[in-house]
Each structure stands twice: as C-alpha cells, then as structure tokens.
Amino acid sequence: MVERALSLLAIDPRGLRGLWLRGRAGPVRDRVLAALAALGPRKLHPFITDEALMGGLDLSATLASGAMHRHAGLLETPGFLALTMAERCPPGLAVRLGQALDQDAGLALIAQDEAAEDGEGLPAALADRLGLFVDLDSFAWGETDDFALSLPLIATAQARLAHMATDAAQARLVRVAADLGIASLRAPLLALACARAHAAWRGAGVIAEEDLEIAVALCYAHKARHFPETAPEPEDAPPEPPQPPPEEEGAQNESLQDIPEEMLIDAARSALPPGLLAQLQAARVARAMGGNSGAGAARKSLRRGRPLPSRAGKPGAGARVDVIATLRQAAPWQKMRRAMMPGRGLDRLLLMPADIRIKRYQDQTDRVLIFVVDASGSAALARLAEAKGAVELMLAEAYSARDHVALVAFRGHSAELCLPPSRSLVQTKRRLAGLPGGGATPLAHALQIALATAEQARGHGMAPTLAFLTDGRGNIALDGSANRAQAGAEAAQIARAIAARKIPALVIDTSLRPKPQLAELAAQMRANMITLPRADARTLSTTLSAALGG
Numbered sequence: 001m002v003e004r005a006l007s008l009l010a011i012d013p014r015g016l017r018g019l020w021l022r023g024r025a026g027p028v029r030d031r032v033l034a035a036l037a038a039l040g041p042r043k044l045h046p047f048i049t050d051e052a053l054m055g056g057l058d059l060s061a062t063l064a065s066g067a068m069h070r071h072a073g074l075l076e077t078p079g080f081l082a083l084t085m086a087e088r089c090p091p092g093l094a095v096r097l098g099q100a101l102d103q104d105a106g107l108a109l110i111a112q113d114e115a116a117e118d119g120e121g122l123p124a125a126l127a128d129r130l131g132l133f134v135d136l137d138s139f140a141w142g143e144t145d146d147f148a149l150s151l152p153l154i155a156t157a158q159a160r161l162a163h164m165a166t167d168a169a170q171a172r173l174v175r176v177a178a179d180l181g182i183a184s185l186r187a188p189l190l191a192l193a194c195a196r197a198h199a200a201w202r203g204a205g206v207i208a209e210e211d212l213e214i215a216v217a218l219c220y221a222h223k224a225r226h227f228p229e230t231a232p233e234p235e236d237a238p239p240e241p242p243q244p245p246p247e248e249e250g251a252q253n254e255s256l257q258d259i260p261e262e263m264l265i266d267a268a269r270s271a272l273p274p275g276l277l278a279q280l281q282a283a284r285v286a287r288a289m290g291g292n293s294g295a296g297a298a299r300k301s302l303r304r305g306r307p308l309p310s311r312a313g314k315p316g317a318g319a320r321v322d323v324i325a326t327l328r329q330a331a332p333w334q335k336m337r338r339a340m341m342p343g344r345g346l347d348r349l350l351l352m353p354a355d356i357r358i359k360r361y362q363d364q365t366d367r368v369l370i371f372v373v374d375a376s377g378s379a380a381l382a383r384l385a386e387a388k389g390a391v392e393l394m395l396a397e398a399y400s401a402r403d404h405v406a407l408v409a410f411r412g413h414s415a416e417l418c419l420p421p422s423r424s425l426v427q428t429k430r431r432l433a434g435l436p437g438g439g440a441t442p443l444a445h446a447l448q449i450a451l452a453t454a455e456q457a458r459g460h461g462m463a464p465t466l467a468f469l470t471d472g473r474g475n476i477a478l479d480g481s482a483n484r485a486q487a488g489a490e491a492a493q494i495a496r497a498i499a500a501r502k503i504p505a506l507v508i509d510t511s512l513r514p515k516p517q518l519a520e521l522a523a524q525m526r527a528n529m530i531t532l533p534r535a536d537a538r539t540l541s542t543t544l545s546a547a548l549g550g
Contacts, residue, residue: 002032003147005132005218008197010039010149011157013080013108015193016131017101020086020122020222022113023136028144032136033112038149041080041110046088048074050309053096057328063349068332078106086111086122094123101129131190133222157200164196169207176216181225191219313358325357367463368404368421372450374470374510375411376441404462406453410446412439413480417449421457440482443474444490451494454503465504466527471511472518488517495525506530 009019023029044053051057055073062069074081075096083089083097089111100107109130115121122130173188173195195215199207310325330351337350407419446468454464477486498505505527509518514531522529 001217002134002136002144003035003149004198004201004214005134006032006035006039007149007154007201008194008218009108009110009132010151010154011201012161012193012197014104014106016108016190016197018109018111018126018130019132019134020111020113020127020130021134021136022115022121023134024114026136028136029112031144031146032134035147035149036080036082036110038151039080041082042074042077043082043084044074046083046085046090046093048093049307050096053093057331059324059328059331062331063327063334067335075100075105075107080108080110082110082112084112086113086126087115089123089126091123091125094125098125098129127223128184128186131194132218134218135222153201157197157203160200160203160205161196163205164199165206169195169212172212173215177220180220180223182220182223183225184223187219187223191215194219308360310357310359312354312356314353314356315358319358322357322359326351326355329357330355366404366461367465368406368457370406370408370421370450370453370457370464370466372408372410372415372446372466372468372470374441374443374446374468375409376439376473404457406457408446408449408453410442410449412442413476414442415446415449417453421453421462440476441470441474442476442487443470443472444478444487444494445476446470447491447494447498448478451498451501451503454498455501466498466506468505468507468527469510470507470518471509472515472521473511491521492524495521499524499526 005019009016021029021032023032051073053073054075055070058069058071081097089097097109101109109126111122111126111130113122121127170188170192173191177184177188177191192215195207195211198211198214199205202211204211310322313319315321327349330349333352334350337352341350404421404423405419406417406421408415409418410416450466450468454466457464474487474491475482475484477483478490505522505525507518507522507525507527507529509515509529509531511518519529
C-alpha cells in the first residue's frame with residue numbers, strides 16, 4: 001500500500017496535493033524516505049523563514065549593481081516539498097503552505113509527521129488539503145521490503161490521465177464522504193484524483209471498483225468522523241431477481257453505481273490500524289482546545305527565543321539592530337539616494353533612520369499546573385490517593401513538556417500549599433506521601449491560596465493554570481468560622497477575582513452526584529468543568545492534558 005501511495009502521488013501531484021506520512025523514526029520510515037528520494041523533494045523545516053519560503057531581496061546582487069534583485073523562494077518553484085517534523089508546524093507556516101497548495105502552482109507536500117502522543121499531529125489546515133494518508137507505525141520491519149518507484153510506469157500513467165471518465169465515480173465518492181461524516185468539500189475531489197491516478201497506474205482508461213476502494217482507503221479513512229453500522233440482512237430474504245446485462249454504452253457508469261456503499265466504507269475501515277482513528281480524533285480535539293504543546297504561553301522578547309521577522313525601530317533599551325535586515329531595507333534605495341546627495345562618496349552605504357530594523361524573538365514561558373485538592377470528608381482518602389497519582393503522572397510528563405506542578409490541599413479549617421512549583425518527581429512523592437485527609441471544607445481559603453500561588457508564579461514569568469478537584473461543599477469561612485453562607489459568598493468573590501485576572505482554570509467535580517453550586521462557582525471563575533464521579537489517577541491525568549491543551 002505504501003509503494004502504491006507513493007506511485008499515485010508521483011503520477012498526479014497536482015490533483016492529490018500531497019501525502020501525510022505518519023510514523024516515527026525507524027528502519028521502516030528510512031525505506032520509504034529512500035524511495036521518495038527519486039521524486040527529488042526539497043526539504044523544509046517547521047521554523048523556516050518567510051524569506052526562504054516565499055523569496056526575498058538578494059542582498060549581494062543588489063548592493064553590487066545598485067538595482068534591486070530578488071531570489072526565488074521554495075514556494076515559487078514547482079515540485080515536491082518535504083516538511084520534516086510536521087507535527088511541530090506552526091499555524092503561520094501551515095497557512096502559507098495551504099495557500100500555496102490552493103493556488104495550483106505545481107507544488108505537492110510530503111508531510112513527515114513524527115507524532116508520538118495523542119493530541120499531536122499535522123495541523124488541520126494541511127491535513128484537509130493533502131490527498132493521501134499512510135501510517136507507517138502499523139507496518140513491522142519484517143512486513144516491508146526495499147522498493148523503488150518505476151519512473152517509466154509513472155510517465156505512462158500520466159499520459160492516460162487526460163482521457164479518464166469521472167462522472168459516475170465523482171457522485172459515488174461524494175455520497176461515501178457524507179456517510180463517513182466528512183464535511184470537507186476538498187475530500188471528494190482528492191479522492192477522485194486518487195481513483196483516476198490508480199486507474200491510470202493499472203493501465204485502464206476508465207475508473208473501476210478497485211480504484212474507488214483504493215481512493216476511499218487512502219483519502220477517506222483518516223478523515224472519517226464515524227463508521228456507520230451496516231444493518232444485518234434478514235435470514236429469509238427472498239432472492240433478488242437477476243439483472244439484465246448492461247448495454248455497452250454507459251456500461252461502466254452503471255457498474256459503478258451498482259457498487260454497494262458498504263463495500264467502500266469497509267475499505268476505509270480496514271485501511272486504519274487499531275486505535276488510529278481515536279488518536280486522530282484526539283489530535284483534532286487538542287487543536288480545537290488550544291493546541292499548546294505544554295511549553296507555556298508565547299511572548300515577544302528582544303533578547304532570546306526563536307527568531308521572528310525584524311521590525312522597524314530604534315536601538316537602545318535592550319533592543320539590538322538586525323544588521324542584515326537593515327542592509328536589505330537600505331539597498332534598493334542607494335541609487336536614488338546617491339542622486340539626491342551627490343556630495344557623498346560612491347563607496348559608502350547611505351542609511352536613513354527608517355532603515356534600521358530591530359531583532360525580535362519569541363520566548364516561551366514555563367507553565368505551572370496548580371492542583372487544588374479537596375482533602376475533606378469521609379471520601380477524602382480515596383480521592384486524595386487518586387489526586388496524588390494524577391499529580392505524579394502529570395509531573396512525569398513535565399520533563400518533556402517543561403511544565404511545573406504545584407499542590408494545594410484543603411481540609412479542616414485552612415488550606416495549605418503542600419508543594420510549591422516543582423519538576424522534581426522525588427520531591428513530589430515525598431511531599432505527597434504524608435498528606436492527611438478528613439475534616440471540614442475550607443473552599444474559600446483554598447481559592448485564596450490558589451490565587452496567591454498563581455499570582456506569584458506570574459511574577460516569576462510562568463503561565464499558571466488552576467485545576468480544582470472538589471465536590472464543592474464549602475462550609476468554612478476565611479475567618480475559620482463554620483458559616484456555610486459566608487463561606488459560599490467568599491468563595492464566589494475569590495472566583496470572580498480569578499476570572500478578572502484571566503487565570504485559566506479547570507474544575508473537576510469528584511462527587512458521586514454533580515452539584516449545581518459547583519457549576520455556579522465554575523461559571524463565576526470562567527473555568528471549564530468536568531464531572532468525574534469515579535475518576536482514577538490515569539483518567540484525571542488524561543482529562544487534564546486534553547482540557548488544558550497539554
């Protein structure tokens with residue numbers, strides 16, 4: 001299937017637009033990339049500059065001649081582009097590549113997606129535009145062999161494309177896309193291009209059932225929202241009357257219309273390895289909820305981080321001049337400036353204040369997840385044990401995501417910051433081991449401590465997120481008195497303060513029956529709310545990662 005997908009892409013790169021190649025680094029992927037080398041793809045990485053991508057000023061030629069010269073970018077030359085580490089593709093690059101593919105400039109993109117966790121993957125702007133999808137992780141090393149693309153066969157198939165009939169096939173593919181819940185209007189067009197290319201690859205002049213099945217498997221399977229269940233046939237169903245043989249004229253169109261849609265849907269289902277549809281759906285949800293990698297919020301900086309395009313400005317106050325960008329800005333105007341200032345030497349570069357460009361960077365803030373755990377009541381021991389497990393699981397993930405974890409526990413008459421922001425797994429286990437449970441519920445004090453911890457984290461340049469695990473039965477006021485009404489009013493006031501400071505928050509209702517008071521408190525905090533009456537540690541960790549975009 002992999003060899004066939006690469007051959008189809010080589011036959012009709014304009015129609016298929018590209019290939020989503022999902023698979024981690026390994027010998028199987030090395031075999032596929034070796035075969036792709038025959039197409040001569042040009043590599044680009046996720047953080048390529050706009051100048052390299054779309055072209056820009058040729059500085060040396062411009063300064064030498066006194067007239068403006070430019071060099072072409074990768075998007076201006078037809079051919080194949082190979083995007084490495086496609087799961088890290090930023091939104092800006094995804095939009096630029098998508099626009100280039102829509103312009104039909106002879107480009108085809110091979111997106112090498114190395115995503116290893118749920119919630120990662122190719123941006124939706126590119127996934128919708130690439131016709132083919134292949135998952136290499138479903139192939140074992142022993143199931144693959146070295147292969148090479150047949151360039152003479154590809155050239156012969158390309159000559160057949162212009163004479164391929166597509167009317168009946170197009171209507172069929174549209175109906176199957178609707179049955180699979182695919183809302184994209186591009187999907188049927190890409191699948192039709194795949195069916196045409198496969199028919200040409202077989203040496204046929206018309207599209208047959210085999211071509212449609214391949215197109216659905218390669219183009220629809222990963223985009224399907226659901227697979228409809230087929231109704232079982234009745235046991236005593238009467239035999240269908242024999243159909244008369246079709247006439248020669250229009251016989252091919254009639255045969256395509258007689259193909260049951262269930263056969264094409266089964267082709268899509270069988271093309272997906274177990275669990276892959278759930279992983280792709282999880283990636284869609286994570287991107288829809290923010291899509292952060294867990295590295296914190298992006299912020300502009302003048303000193304460090306990933307380089308951004310320079311901007312006009314004045315040096316000083318920590319700003320540094322981008323010499324190359326300044327020269328590019330001044331170069332096209334040298335001939336005009338020398339004509340306006342004849343007294344200046346011809347060997348000098350004439351700069352103006354408006355030419356100066358300042359370097360900019362994008363820095364990532366560290367993120368801290370502040371768990372606020374209700375340790376009160378008769379169910380505290382079980383709930384606290386699961387909260388400890390969730391914190392430890394999230395801390396283990398923080399080593400790769402650069403997250404910190406903090407813990408606030410509340411019981412009795414007060415709340416306590418049991419674990420300041422930390423990445424140390426050993427220290428976390430030591431602090432959590434002796435955490436007691438039972439007593440009243442000082443929810444207002446817990447909100448106060450959580451707000452103070454979040455504000456302190458912001459003061460240290462971190463991006464805080466609050467995660468509350470409670471049943472919402474606050475009954476201890478800030479002064480320590482057992483006054484349920486006063487405790488509720490104080491908790492609501494602090495919740496509104498958290499919302500006013502725009503601190504992201506998540507409320508997890510751990511009670512067996514959801515409480516309307518807790519839903520009201522979450523609304524006042526402008527927090528997402530999740531009801532998990534029987535949550536275990538791994539469920540909590542997974543839910544937090546998805547809901548907070550981690």
